[in-house]
Amino acid sequence: MEAVFLTFILVLSIFLGFELISKVPATLHTPLMSGANAISGITLAGAFYAAGAGNETLATYLGTGAVTLATINVVGGYLVTDRMLSMFRSKKEGK
Amino acid sequence: MNIDMIANLSYIVSAGLFIYGLKMLGSPATARKGNFLSSLGMLIAIIAGLSNKGILSYEYIIGGMVVGALIGALAARLVAMTSMPEMVALFNGFGGAASLLVGWAALYSGELSTFIVVTILLSVLIGGVTFSGSLIAYGKLSELIDGRPLVFMGQRLFNSLLLIALIGSGVMLCLEPAVDSQWLYIVIGLSLLLGIMAVIPIGGADMPVVISLLNSYSGLAACAAGFAINNIILIVAGSLVGASGIILTQIMCKAMNRSLANVLFSGFGAVKQGKAIEGEVKAISVEDAYYMLEAASNVCFVPGYGMAVAQAQHVVKELGELLEANDCEVSYAIHPVAGRMPGHMNVLLAEADVPYEQLVEMDDINPRIENVDVAIVIGANDVVNPSAREDEGSPIYGMPIINVDKARTVFVLKRSMASGFSGVDNPLFFGENTRMLFGDAKESIAGIISEFSN
Numbered sequence: 001m002e003a004v005f006l007t008f009i010l011v012l013s014i015f016l017g018f019e020l021i022s023k024v025p026a027t028l029h030t031p032l033m034s035g036a037n038a039i040s041g042i043t044l045a046g047a048f049y050a051a052g053a054g055n056e057t058l059a060t061y062l063g064t065g066a067v068t069l070a071t072i073n074v075v076g077g078y079l080v081t082d083r084m085l086s087m088f089r090s091k092k093e094g095k
Numbered sequence: 096m097n098i099d100m101i102a103n104l105s106y107i108v109s110a111g112l113f114i115y116g117l118k119m120l121g122s123p124a125t126a127r128k129g130n131f132l133s134s135l136g137m138l139i140a141i142i143a144g145l146s147n148k149g150i151l152s153y154e155y156i157i158g159g160m161v162v163g164a165l166i167g168a169l170a171a172r173l174v175a176m177t178s179m180p181e182m183v184a185l186f187n188g189f190g191g192a193a194s195l196l197v198g199w200a201a202l203y204s205g206e207l208s209t210f211i212v213v214t215i216l217l218s219v220l221i222g223g224v225t226f227s228g229s230l231i232a233y234g235k236l237s238e239l240i241d242g243r244p245l246v247f248m249g250q251r252l253f254n255s256l257l258l259i260a261l262i263g264s265g266v267m268l269c270l271e272p273a274v275d276s277q278w279l280y281i282v283i284g285l286s287l288l289l290g291i292m293a294v295i296p297i298g299g300a301d302m303p304v305v306i307s308l309l310n311s312y313s314g315l316a317a318c319a320a321g322f323a324i325n326n327i328i329l330i331v332a333g334s335l336v337g338a339s340g341i342i343l344t345q346i347m348c349k350a351m352n353r354s355l356a357n358v359l360f361s362g363f364g365a366v367k368q369g370k371a372i373e374g375e376v377k378a379i380s381v382e383d384a385y386y387m388l389e390a391a392s393n394v395c396f397v398p399g400y401g402m403a404v405a406q407a408q409h410v411v412k413e414l415g416e417l418l419e420a421n422d423c424e425v426s427y428a429i430h431p432v433a434g435r436m437p438g439h440m441n442v443l444l445a446e447a448d449v450p451y452e453q454l455v456e457m458d459d460i461n462p463r464i465e466n467v468d469v470a471i472v473i474g475a476n477d478v479v480n481p482s483a484r485e486d487e488g489s490p491i492y493g494m495p496i497i498n499v500d501k502a503r504t505v506f507v508l509k510r511s512m513a514s515g516f517s518g519v520d521n522p523l524f525f526g527e528n529t530r531m532l533f534g535d536a537k538e539s540i541a542g543i544i545s546e547f548s549n
Contacts, residue, residue, distance in 0.1 A: 014338045020338075021117065023121045024120060032120050032438070033339075033438070039113055039133060039332050042317055043193040045326065046144070050200035052152050063196070069192050077167070080170075
């Protein structure tokens with residue numbers, strides 16, 4: 001039942017993603033991609049469990065590696081997206 | 096209310112913020128706030144994740160996060176806007192690698208039902224392909240390795256065998272799941288190899304498709320990891336990213352009039368085809384170019400990857416402002432696959448302070464291209480190649496292009512007469528109304544600007 005429930009969430013999220021993204025104009029495709037990329041660093045939330053199990057097995061090291069890489073993805077992704085978006089300006093806002 | 100309950104409720108909040116943030120990314124006016132909301136959602140998800148009662152020691156977590164945050168922040172601050180495609184590719188690869196490691200570590204978590212093992216397998220596989228594929232894409236984009244497609248005899252056969260071996264070892268792992276299973280290491284090794292093999296036959300001009308696709312994979316890998324460790328927010332966020340990558344991939348493929356399979360497997364551009372073009376090229380001097388622009392009342396810039404290479408976006412914008420001050424209508428027509436990633440040119444022009452209202456899409460400019468007095472092509476080639484419309488033998492036949500050849504006059508800024516990235520000859524250069532302005536794009540435009548101030 002658990003599997004069915006999770007798959008249900010998966011299918012709904014994919015449809016929602018399609019709906020959201022198809023409305024984004026071409027001008028914003030790069031920030032969209034790097035912003036979405038930052039979201040894919042959500043793996044971080046799952047990596048804690050492995051990194052913090054407290055026993056010094058391979059799993060701890062794997063988890064720590066995952067935490068590091070996913071943090072790079074999250075922090076770098078959001079900052080770089082913000083940096084790009086801060087450059088997009090309208091004519092009305094002036095220079 | 097126990098702590099797990101609170102964590103799961105927080106996940107709902109962060110999912111809401113991701114969704115709303117992505118929605119706000121749909122308009123330049125709200126995009127920055129949208130990105131902020133999305134990062135807030137991420138912060139909430141991270142805090143909720145940290146509250147997991149299975150976590151007994153925080154030393155490794157904090158160490159990993161500090162190191163990761165430092166590297167990420169530095170990279171984001173230091174990267175040049177022209178290097179954005181390789182930066183995104185690299186971050187993407189890290190996300191994939193993280194999913195691989197989470198999947199791998201999940202094998203240690205005790206009970207392993209077949210369903211769990213299959214999802215672990217998927218997160219390792221997709222994560223591995225994303226990681227090594229993104230590294231190759233990074234190498235090609237940053238020109239550490241040759242950007243041209245690498246094809247060899249029996250490549251398809253090799254890749255098919257690789258895929259079969261991968262599926263086979265995956266099945267073996269599912270049959271006897273164990274942390275020290277040799278099949279696990281084989282799956283990891285083969286996934287990494289598959290990622291490399293998948294990207295090497297793809298040429299630089301097709302990179303927008305590859306980056307979009309890898310972006311989608313990194314989401315799907317996170318999604319699979321979510322199944323493996325039974326975490327809902329990973330599934331929701333991962334599939335949002337997966338869907339966004341797939342949509343971008345579709346848009347890119349459509350903009351080149353090619354199927355995804357064709358982009359991935361054809362090694363496009365490795366061989367030269369199409370009919371040879373004969374004719375005379377008419378060169379123009381900076382001074383004459385100035386006189387024509389000075390008299391023009393409608394000018395359209397068509398940038399391509401060459402503008403990024405020459406770092407010409409700032410002088411282009413300066414010229415655009417001078418023209419506007421001269422009562423001329425100025426626009427920037429951007430082909431969906433211009434540059435090395437979706438929206439690459441838009442970001443560069445935004446960096447140079449061009450207001451986004453002046454950035455127009457291909458479908459908006461083409462119907463009124465006849466009214467353009469001068470179309471200035473800067474470092475673009477294939478996306479303005481009339482062969483795509485006229486020459487059925489051309490490898491890019493059928494690709495929608497910006498019809499600059501129908502403008503009253505076309506200036507093509509080009510270093511020399513070499514053909515473009517895909518190695519296809521361009522009859523535009525020999526057109527009746529085409530004038531070639533040879534030399535470095537940045538210098539040529541700076542030359543025109545100084546004529547204006549005289």
